[in-house]
Amino acid sequence: MAETKSQTPKLDELEKGRWPSFVKEIKTAAQKSPMAADLLGQLELSYNEKIGHWKHGGIVGVMGYGGGVIGRYSDVPDKFPNVSHFHTIRINQPAGWFYTSDALRKLCDIWERHGSGLTNMHGSTGDIIFLGTSTPHLEPIFSELTQAGFDLGGSGSDVRTPSCCVGPARCEWACYDTLALAYDLTMNYQDELHRPAFPYKFKFKMSGCPNDCVASIARADCSIIGTWRDSIQMDKDAVREYADRGMDIRSEVVDNCPAKCMDWDGKELHIDNSYCRRCMHCINIMPKALRPGKDRGAVVLLGSKAPIIEGALLSSVLMPFIKIEAPYRQIKDVIERIWDLWCEEGKNRERIGEFIQRVGLGNFLEAIDVEPVAEMVAHPRENPYVFYEEYFVEDEEEEKK
Amino acid sequence: MAETKSQTPKLDELEKGRWPSFVKEIKTAAQKSPMAADLLGQLELSYNEKIGHWKHGGIVGVMGYGGGVIGRYSDVPDKFPNVSHFHTIRINQPAGWFYTSDALRKLCDIWERHGSGLTNMHGSTGDIIFLGTSTPHLEPIFSELTQAGFDLGGSGSDVRTPSCCVGPARCEWACYDTLALAYDLTMNYQDELHRPAFPYKFKFKMSGCPNDCVASIARADCSIIGTWRDSIQMDKDAVREYADRGMDIRSEVVDNCPAKCMDWDGKELHIDNSYCRRCMHCINIMPKALRPGKDRGAVVLLGSKAPIIEGALLSSVLMPFIKIEAPYRQIKDVIERIWDLWCEEGKNRERIGEFIQRVGLGNFLEAIDVEPVAEMVAHPRENPYVFYEEYFVEDEEEEKK
Amino acid sequence: MPEAMQERLTDIGPPHYEKFLPPVIKQNYGKWKYHEVLKPGVMVHVSETGAKLFTVRAGSPRLVSTDKIRKYAELADKYCDGFLRFTSRHNVEFLLTKQENIDPLIKDLKALGHPVGGLQNSISSIVHTQGWIHCHSAATDASGIVKAVMDELADYFETMVLPGKLRIALACCLNMCGAVHCSDIAILGIHRRPPKIDHDNLHKTCEIPSVSASCPTAAIRPATVGGKPSVEVIEERCMFCANCYTVCPSMKLNDPLNDGVSIWVGGKVSNARHEPMFSKLAIPFLPNNPPRWPEVTDAVKNLVELWAKNARKYERMGEWIERIGWPRFFKMAGIEFRKEHIDDFKHAGLTFKRSTHLNY
Amino acid sequence: MPEAMQERLTDIGPPHYEKFLPPVIKQNYGKWKYHEVLKPGVMVHVSETGAKLFTVRAGSPRLVSTDKIRKYAELADKYCDGFLRFTSRHNVEFLLTKQENIDPLIKDLKALGHPVGGLQNSISSIVHTQGWIHCHSAATDASGIVKAVMDELADYFETMVLPGKLRIALACCLNMCGAVHCSDIAILGIHRRPPKIDHDNLHKTCEIPSVSASCPTAAIRPATVGGKPSVEVIEERCMFCANCYTVCPSMKLNDPLNDGVSIWVGGKVSNARHEPMFSKLAIPFLPNNPPRWPEVTDAVKNLVELWAKNARKYERMGEWIERIGWPRFFKMAGIEFRKEHIDDFKHAGLTFKRSTHLNY
Ligand code: SRM
Ligand code: SRM
Ligand code: SRM
Ligand code: SRM
Ligand code: SF4
Ligand code: SF4
Ligand code: SF4
Ligand code: SF4
Ligand code: SF4
Ligand code: SF4
Ligand code: SF4
Numbered sequence A, B: 001m002a003e004t005k006s007q008t009p010k011l012d013e014l015e016k017g018r019w020p021s022f023v024k025e026i027k028t029a030a031q032k033s034p035m036a037a038d039l040l041g042q043l044e045l046s047y048n049e050k051i052g053h054w055k056h057g058g059i060v061g062v063m064g065y066g067g068g069v070i071g072r073y074s075d076v077p078d079k080f081p082n083v084s085h086f087h088t089i090r091i092n093q094p095a096g097w098f099y100t101s102d103a104l105r106k107l108c109d110i111w112e113r114h115g116s117g118l119t120n121m122h123g124s125t126g127d128i129i130f131l132g133t134s135t136p137h138l139e140p141i142f143s144e145l146t147q148a149g150f151d152l153g154g155s156g157s158d159v160r161t162p163s164c165c166v167g168p169a170r171c172e173w174a175c176y177d178t179l180a181l182a183y184d185l186t187m188n189y190q191d192e193l194h195r196p197a198f199p200y201k202f203k204f205k206m207s208g209c210p211n212d213c214v215a216s217i218a219r220a221d222c223s224i225i226g227t228w229r230d231s232i233q234m235d236k237d238a239v240r241e242y243a244d245r246g247m248d249i250r251s252e253v254v255d256n257c258p259a260k261c262m263d264w265d266g267k268e269l270h271i272d273n274s275y276c277r278r279c280m281h282c283i284n285i286m287p288k289a290l291r292p293g294k295d296r297g298a299v300v301l302l303g304s305k306a307p308i309i310e311g312a313l314l315s316s317v318l319m320p321f322i323k324i325e326a327p328y329r330q331i332k333d334v335i336e337r338i339w340d341l342w343c344e345e346g347k348n349r350e351r352i353g354e355f356i357q358r359v360g361l362g363n364f365l366e367a368i369d370v371e372p373v374a375e376m377v378a379h380p381r382e383n384p385y386v387f388y389e390e391y392f393v394e395d396e397e398e399e400k401k
Numbered sequence C, D: 001m002p003e004a005m006q007e008r009l010t011d012i013g014p015p016h017y018e019k020f021l022p023p024v025i026k027q028n029y030g031k032w033k034y035h036e037v038l039k040p041g042v043m044v045h046v047s048e049t050g051a052k053l054f055t056v057r058a059g060s061p062r063l064v065s066t067d068k069i070r071k072y073a074e075l076a077d078k079y080c081d082g083f084l085r086f087t088s089r090h091n092v093e094f095l096l097t098k099q100e101n102i103d104p105l106i107k108d109l110k111a112l113g114h115p116v117g118g119l120q121n122s123i124s125s126i127v128h129t130q131g132w133i134h135c136h137s138a139a140t141d142a143s144g145i146v147k148a149v150m151d152e153l154a155d156y157f158e159t160m161v162l163p164g165k166l167r168i169a170l171a172c173c174l175n176m177c178g179a180v181h182c183s184d185i186a187i188l189g190i191h192r193r194p195p196k197i198d199h200d201n202l203h204k205t206c207e208i209p210s211v212s213a214s215c216p217t218a219a220i221r222p223a224t225v226g227g228k229p230s231v232e233v234i235e236e237r238c239m240f241c242a243n244c245y246t247v248c249p250s251m252k253l254n255d256p257l258n259d260g261v262s263i264w265v266g267g268k269v270s271n272a273r274h275e276p277m278f279s280k281l282a283i284p285f286l287p288n289n290p291p292r293w294p295e296v297t298d299a300v301k302n303l304v305e306l307w308a309k310n311a312r313k314y315e316r317m318g319e320w321i322e323r324i325g326w327p328r329f330f331k332m333a334g335i336e337f338r339k340e341h342i343d344d345f346k347h348a349g350l351t352f353k354r355s356t357h358l359n360y
């Protein structure tokens, strides 16, 4: 294993430089794990050939679960037999990605026993990713994980591991308890998470305010983003302090307000809160002076996703404002009605956002029994092609029909 | 004819009120024209029954022309025999809709001899509309019109009557000679105007500046809108005068600049012309102080239309800036290449804007031999679905292929 | 005028516009320096040469008799050496060089029943179409509604008290002859009942394949009815575009019980400040109620006044709504938001609200 | 740890987060009042109770060995009573109550090779994906490019000199695992050669109808090749989405000569000021040039610096470009505008420039 270095000249290049090196991480792991060593070798091959060497196909997993493991196989197993199997395990992270050192060490113990010793902390969806193991290890890993209090995340056509921003745990702007909601939904939908039964994947992401620090509006089938209904809380003296300390309130705050609802007369800041769009900008740059209002809750949006196949989508407003309070029936009820409909009428590999576009938002709302409101659209229709569903008929005609 | 009044109680209502009354106009005409009288009667019927009483179908026209006349027939000819035929004639207006009283009287003479005496001054496309005559009168009208120096406008799948804003004739902002161009194109494309040979209609409209006073960007297959390339001409003293006379330069001018490229320090107005979007706002509200630059020309845009059937379109940029100088070869060459392509590959009833969307703007540009430039798009693509047309092949493979 | 056929002219095009330009324009063509609005309906253009051209703009119903045109011609002779023009919104403009002629001209125009105005921050004439006057396709009348609405709004034509320009347009069917799709307020005739098919005549007047092909939602298919080749319409699929009717007269859409008017807002054409915008649906349906369409006139007047009261200086209807947000607009206008407002056509997804920029 | 099967737990979900919250958070949960950034990578959150929580953020390669995780754990024990967290962009955050621990912790982190920063107006870590480390679909590597790019941009992680936040993301194929489609700068692996079909195995591994159906452009149709049931691809129709490959391993898209990287700009996620936006295509293609992808690192660095130099305070990349216009952006960035930049997908028409708002 001492010669590894000279066998990977390309990758060795990436040990240099100021940013922490993943190559160093693999090499470290390779000191204990032949899997990691072969990963390094195969990667060097990819760097030389400019092509990946993995194959998919063949479903692997743990008993009773339909997801959580991504099966992967080398297409050059002869050269790199230790990565002929190289599956990843997705493990549901604790809400907000908080850990104790002990919990982390427990995870390491398990993974050093059963896998490559390489991880992603974390995957893009939010899971803890254990990178690279073989089929026989799957059940033992699962059992040890559950013993340690951890469970698998989603993959395939199921609920994916919900994720949330740090929220009230550390952020002054959290308009609802993102961690509590993420945990509750995860626990409530264990079955949907572990046993794929949907037309396609379904992701939840929760952000405590419109800054959206988990990018929920871009990559969650259901994005729940905190906001407030009443007025921004303002400490006028603190505003003046910002001004005194050199902030140009006019150009930095007022001119950047997308609602054009602010005014600064050199002494006092005025906000016409009835037009404020809750964009967060003014609050973001004057955290000591401005805070979200007190009547807090969230916007629930649906449907964002990556481009495959109808083009990328951002989530769109379903509920313009709801209070977020346990047991969260308002959200669960509507989500469950949506799932019922989608499972019934969605096509295979059709995300909810695509489904809504296909059936039409108006029809979708009718089917899930939600009233249309103007907040759901950026603007009303521009084309005159309305499907009126009924028409009047003259009395005499009636008979003819 | 004296009793007409009592027979049209509904329409009589519309003789009242502050706005000039079309009913009065019809009644006036009805004093000489039985056609106008029957029109009034049929219209009253429509007002009672809440439905129109016209039929289309059956092509009528003048010899050798394929357009210019809209055939129309009453569906209650027994009740209103004088409007059993009620065709309109479209007559190409003089550029800018300028007339002398004599010219108008000549038109009136012709129309009183051969039609209802009712007109639209003008139609939405810009033509003089003679409202209501019968087939036998068409040739005489045409011959008298041409004697008087007028000719028919377009209808059907041909070039429609070009129209233009008042431009340099009366407007200080005209960046090119809209009247000259409108006249030149009209004369140059007489054949295309009178003998429909396209997949569908094709409209030209010319506005002298981005205020677009003929709404060309909304309703012309080819919109030619004046603009300038250099800096806005500014008379600094005149700006100060506006300020002195009470204009709030900051809120009225600077804050409304979409390019955010202006600044006002209370004394002097600064424009960063390299970012100015040529929107006209600042010029519009300070006409004595600001004027378009001196290096003038036009943007050529393609494709606007009403919603039938793929949805309404605004025109989009084809040539971001060209100088507009007789004989206008640059415009004509590209338009003719476009017509060739569209005639070859356009579907029946497919406007050029729809055609471009169907074949793709990139392919369209290639076919008409125009280089793509960033000015043609609001923004580059958001989806990753690029049709690369070529790919590299390994040497050995080559043989296999 | 002589018999026609002896020397048949064709393709002569329109008269050259120069023939119709008054001398002051010929001399100052392209040399105008600035303009000023002197009072409602009256402006002066000042040339670099110092020359001045006064314009008096008068409202017009557009549908005018030859008698009225002769009157215009008379006034032009009397005050403008015979020169006049029409505008792109169908008003009449008298072109004067003598400032002292302005007031007498206005007096004569008013006597004729033609208001003077429409300049600057006012409502100009309503661009409109044929309606029951001439078109087979019309779901409503054009001239009648225009008259009724302008009777209500005439004040705003004759003054300049609005925040900015407000452009109203009307089209009597979805073909939208005019710039209805880009107007501050648009009045649009709509059908709401699928075509009634004249099975007896369809095969005589129309080609069945082109009728089927004309339907964008594929609602029409060939069928034999009463032994005759004809078509049938899957009614749930019809969105009343009338494309089939344009192609085939035996597919009549017009229907007294279901035709009516929809109201659209927030479009614009000019590039001033905001880029051009389409009009958006505000009121899905108002009944045809001739002769004065009170529901329509009320609705339009309310919209105008709501905007006039709330918009900032220069803000067009669409710019104002964009600033305050559509939910707020619906609330302020007292219009119920309904399923019909939600786009479900080709690019519908792009009209969904994909942000949390909301107010409450 | 014991054998598994005897008591098999399932559906237990993740550990409750409360177990992992430090006492200062438990006590001040939901009571935070404001925060201040003390220096790069260090901020303090102040509670209504007066309590203070210090956060030190360290950059991470995301792909970490258990050894590294143990090191994090050690540092947490040493300075933070064992408490730490990871961020949504995969950085590590140490949660301190003792201000005096900040500098020693930073020293240890730096010794470990982990830069401290990423707060406020800086570049945070690059959200990225698997690449050649683990995914079959990858058109490029992920970790390698990320490392190469961040080596160049580390200064911007460790300082706060930028106009605003700048978020970079990388995805190794069009599936775009991550928020690449909404990033200030996105690096995206792309294929450019139609699938190479393994006719020998296709019928064994895949259902032919679902393979054909998977293609959004209908480029795939069933065919018999070499006597075996298989499919053929109409190559002109292929836009390399790899949906067929996701559905069927015998439709390989990966190709050393044609795979590479495209660069996208101007996306954002937050609602601050501007609504969220998609990223747009800036550079259609750069070659895969491991190990340091110099063309890619140069391109990204140029874009960052162009923005840094020209954007106004708080202006994200997309906001800046929207203000100055795309043509200007292309000019300033020295990127040639080409056919590839023009959208030709479903809503292409809506991306055409439909106004005269242009600068020259
Ligand atoms: C591991 C991970 C990337 C990473 O390095 O972090 C990942 C990896 C894969 N993704 Fe993903 N996706 C991952 C987060 C995402 C995200 C981001 C998110 O969830 O926030 C997205 C974009 C959001 C979305 O859902 O649209 C994403 C959009 C996709 C798509 C496109 C889905 C679409 O509807 O457009 C596919 C294709 C598919 O589903 O067939 C896909 C498919 C895949 C597959 C399963 C491809 C495959 O068929 O093997 C990848 C397995 C790679 C591997 O070797 O493990 N992955 N994928 C992420 C999951 C880790 C975790 O659980 O925490
Ligand atoms: C007369 C006029 C309305 C008016 O009262 O002013 C008119 C009247 C008709 N238009 Fe129009 N259009 C008139 C200007 C327009 C405009 C405005 C413009 O040209 O600036 C438009 C919108 C711009 C555009 O071209 O898209 C317009 C868009 C249509 C359409 C929809 C075309 C489309 O591609 O969406 C149709 C339907 C069709 O072509 O079959 C149509 C069809 C018709 C027909 C021919 C319907 C028919 O089949 O009979 C109408 C004849 C009515 C009649 O009884 O005379 N008309 N039509 C306008 C022509 C007068 C003139 O020549 O000056
Ligand atoms: C006469 C006419 C051109 C013609 O060839 O006939 C014309 C003439 C002038 N327009 Fe216009 N516009 C004329 C139709 C238009 C149209 C087209 C339309 O309404 O269908 C538009 C686009 C409307 C839209 O955006 O929907 C138009 C948008 C403008 C604007 C931009 C206003 C804005 O803020 O959006 C200006 C600038 C201004 O008024 O500040 C303008 C300014 C002017 C000026 C001041 C230009 C000048 O210096 O001479 C002219 C008289 C002022 C006025 O009417 O207030 N003109 N103008 C048209 C008069 C129509 C009428 O009778 O009312
Ligand atoms: C820790 C983290 C949340 C978490 O649960 O992990 C977080 C934490 C904070 N974010 Fe964030 N954001 C975090 C990811 C995000 C993301 C998501 C992403 O980058 O993928 C976004 C959306 C990015 C986008 O728009 O593309 C995000 C957009 C913001 C914004 C809006 C910035 C803007 O102008 O657009 C703010 C406000 C600000 O910084 O002024 C903000 C502000 C903050 C504050 C100041 C909130 C607070 O008071 O505590 C936090 C620390 C400031 C900082 O990083 O500068 N956070 N923040 C995430 C740290 C990621 C990292 O390691 O860098
Ligand atoms: S989304 Fe809002 S509440 Fe959550 S961490 Fe970011 S700024 Fe704080
Ligand atoms: S939150 Fe945004 S919209 Fe509201 S006042 Fe502040 S800057 Fe304006
Ligand atoms: S478009 Fe411009 S040049 Fe033409 S009349 Fe209007 S303002 Fe004048
Ligand atoms: S013309 Fe428009 S964009 Fe240019 S400086 Fe004036 S207001 Fe700004
Ligand atoms: S809008 Fe429709 S009904 Fe009105 S004139 Fe045009 S085609 Fe005829
Ligand atoms: S009106 Fe339009 S949608 Fe209805 S049947 Fe006719 S063509 Fe089809
Ligand atoms: S982006 Fe593509 S290649 Fe990269 S991990 Fe996701 S699916 Fe695999």
Ligand code: SF4
Binding pocket: D194, D195, D214, D215, D216, D217, D218, D219, D220, D233, D237, D238, D239, D240, D241, D242, D243, D244, D245, D253
């Ligand atoms: S890569 Fe996409 S477009 Fe090409 S054949 Fe496969 S599915 Fe079709």
